[in-house]
Amino acid sequence: MLGMAACAARPNLLLATCYCVRLANELILYQSVSISMKYVLIILIALLGAAAWYFKDRMLLSPHDSYYSALLRENLKATAEQWKMEAEQSLAAPLRISLPYSERRLLEADYLQPITFAFDRKMDELIQISIFPSINTRADVFVDVFYVRDAATEPKRIGSIAAREQQIKIAAEHTGQYLVRIQPSHAAQGLMDIAITSPLRYGFPVDTERENAVQSLFGVDRDGGARRHEGIDIFAPRGTPVIAAEAGQVARVGDTPRGGKNVWVRGDQRSFYYAHLDSIAVSPGDSVVRGEVLGTVGNTGNAVTTNPHLHFGIYKFAQGAIDPLPLVGRKKLVTNYTLPQVELAPRWLSIKTDKANLRSGPSLKTVAVTSVMRGELLQVDAIAGEWLRVKTGNRTTGFIARSLTEIPSESILTLTENYVAFYLPDEFSPVIGNFSAGDKLPTMGRFGEFALVKLPGGVYAWAKVAKQEKPAQN
Numbered sequence: 001m002l003g004m005a006a007c008a009a010r011p012n013l014l015l016a017t018c019y020c021v022r023l024a025n026e027l028i029l030y031q032s033v034s035i036s037m038k039y040v041l042i043i044l045i046a047l048l049g050a051a052a053w054y055f056k057d058r059m060l061l062s063p064h065d066s067y068y069s070a071l072l073r074e075n076l077k078a079t080a081e082q083w084k085m086e087a088e089q090s091l092a093a094p095l096r097i098s099l100p101y102s103e104r105r106l107l108e109a110d111y112l113q114p115i116t117f118a119f120d121r122k123m124d125e126l127i128q129i130s131i132f133p134s135i136n137t138r139a140d141v142f143v144d145v146f147y148v149r150d151a152a153t154e155p156k157r158i159g160s161i162a163a164r165e166q167q168i169k170i171a172a173e174h175t176g177q178y179l180v181r182i183q184p185s186h187a188a189q190g191l192m193d194i195a196i197t198s199p200l201r202y203g204f205p206v207d208t209e210r211e212n213a214v215q216s217l218f219g220v221d222r223d224g225g226a227r228r229h230e231g232i233d234i235f236a237p238r239g240t241p242v243i244a245a246e247a248g249q250v251a252r253v254g255d256t257p258r259g260g261k262n263v264w265v266r267g268d269q270r271s272f273y274y275a276h277l278d279s280i281a282v283s284p285g286d287s288v289v290r291g292e293v294l295g296t297v298g299n300t301g302n303a304v305t306t307n308p309h310l311h312f313g314i315y316k317f318a319q320g321a322i323d324p325l326p327l328v329g330r331k332k333l334v335t336n337y338t339l340p341q342v343e344l345a346p347r348w349l350s351i352k353t354d355k356a357n358l359r360s361g362p363s364l365k366t367v368a369v370t371s372v373m374r375g376e377l378l379q380v381d382a383i384a385g386e387w388l389r390v391k392t393g394n395r396t397t398g399f400i401a402r403s404l405t406e407i408p409s410e411s412i413l414t415l416t417e418n419y420v421a422f423y424l425p426d427e428f429s430p431v432i433g434n435f436s437a438g439d440k441l442p443t444m445g446r447f448g449e450f451a452l453v454k455l456p457g458g459v460y461a462w463a464k465v466a467k468q469e470k471p472a473q474n
């Protein structure tokens with residue numbers, strides 16, 4: 001039993017259970033324990049197994065789930081529920097973007113709603129999310145990645161991070177829609193850059209930066225339709241280095257009628273096939289790193305009548321040939337993604353024109369989701385290059401070109417009734433004063449049912465005004 005006690009004290013319960021089962025088996029095998037002892041051991045093993053199972057589930061909580069639980073434990077039930085509800089609402093109403101996408105977000109305790117972005121990826125493509133908080137930013141940002149099989153099924157979470165971890169890289173397991181939800185902690189403060197990119201999964205297999213190197217695509221007919229092209233052809237002058245797209249071990253080197261001089265590299269649960277080489281620089285069993293020279297471009301095998309090119313194929317375990325193009329790109333890339341420089345924007349802006357469209361994404365090619373009129377305020381949530389991600393007074397989120405916006409000018413609003421002065425454009429927010437009928441006050445514009453009005457003393461407050469209260473133009 002001493003052995004049992006020692007193994008129960010081990011921190012990893014799953015390992016401990018395995019260890020105990022083995023120990024029990026040995027003890028039983030050598031008949032060094034009595035029959036009743038055997039049952040005691042079996043019960044103990046079952047208990048340990050149950051404990052391991054329980055803790056395994058606890059350990060699988062995402063940082064998002066853990067933060068929600070932490071709020072509950074700190075007796076911030078209302079905050080926790082609000083935080084969770086906003087997360088669910090955001091996930092149900094994603095904004096479509098194309099990658100790469102980046103935005104700069106000013107985090108203020110009062111304006112911390114989560115945002116969910118949607119985009120399509122092909123199987124095996126990478127999704128990379130990077131978080132760059134500015135110095136002294138006091139925030140956790142919870143990033144959750146979901147795969148949407150179809151409209152009828154709930155999005156399936158496939159990855160999570162908290163901002164401290166800075167970066168997450170996930171390979172798409174299926175072709176389809178993916179969601180990225182970004183939610184700051186409830187009292188966050190600071191500045192945060194967020195980038196969602198899709199770096200190429202593998203390196204380009206030929207040392208060439210020329211355009212149009214890839215000329216024959218995956219899946220096109222071969223031998224008069226008898227078979228499909230199980231790779232891509234990359235054209236380059238004879239002698240151009242053929243380089244490993246991914247690290248692995250050289251499994252085979254050969255010279256065959258179809259592929260000519262060829263190299264197979266096994267790695268990352270896939271086999272990489274390089275064919276029609278002019279010369280081969282590796283031997284079976286060699287370990288290669290990404291970018292290592294495997295040989296040179298040629299036209300051996302059945303390519304003897306065509307210009308020198310590399311036939312490059314990727315074969316996935318238990319699946320066969322897959323299209324390499326989305327995974328390696330069209331030429332060797334030399335630059336990495338860098339965050340664009342963006343200027344901050346004020347929290348509240350209005351439009352320069354009489355009317356402007358809000359779009360579903362940061363591009364003129366996306367659809368208009370709603371329109372806004374002059375005098376309406378837009379709440380700026382983030383800056384995405386030349387575009388702003390904003391919210392309208394009826395809580396519609398969309399993008400507007402920054403060039404269409406301006407700092408709102410003041411006009412004078414004459415109040416016809418007594419109003420309460422709210423801290424935020426929300427009637428559940430703190431009341432910070434009163435407006436009286438007859439007050440003539442500078443106003444910046446309207447946001448839904450609220451007008452942003454300057455109180456005597458220079459403090460801004462929100463008045464929930466009747467519809468007919470319109471500022472006089474001055």
Ligand SMILES: [Zn+2]
Nearest residue numbers: 231232233311
């Ligand atoms: Zn080919």
